Amino acid sequence: MPSETEAPANALAALPLPEVNSLSQGQVRGIACVWDGVPLRTATAVDLGERRVRWSGTRTSWFPRACRPCAERQALAAVLEHGQVCEQCTDDHTRCETGLTLVRAVREARR
Numbered sequence: 001m002p003s004e005t006e007a008p009a010n011a012l013a014a015l016p017l018p019e020v021n022s023l024s025q026g027q028v029r030g031i032a033c034v035w036d037g038v039p040l041r042t043a044t045a046v047d048l049g050e051r052r053v054r055w056s057g058t059r060t061s062w063f064p065r066a067c068r069p070c071a072e073r074q075a076l077a078a079v080l081e082h083g084q085v086c087e088q089c090t091d092d093h094t095r096c097e098t099g100l101t102l103v104r105a106v107r108e109a110r111r
């Protein structure tokens, strides 16, 4: 793991995901990219952190994964989208927890 010990373990956990019920079994099981369905290998997959989702009527943990290009694209989109709606980021982005987390997600996707 990198040296960023204080921050949450996985900034990519902050990214919005598709609705779990709309995904294929492979995507739900983390063997296919959650965004474009590309088959994943452990060496190339990006871990998107633990998610709490409603699945068959119960709350459960989900550990989605993505391919690197999708993770980077989604992280960049999230940064741009957030920047358009966040007053704190317009004012001083270094003081916005969410903004910083999303920027870190882009870096993690590129790693």
Ligand SMILES: [Zn+2]
Pocket: 033, 034, 035, 036, 037, 038, 066, 067, 068, 069, 070, 071
């Ligand atoms: Zn993908």
Ligand SMILES: [Zn+2]
Pocket: 082, 086, 087, 088, 089, 096, 097, 098, 099
């Ligand atoms: Zn912000």
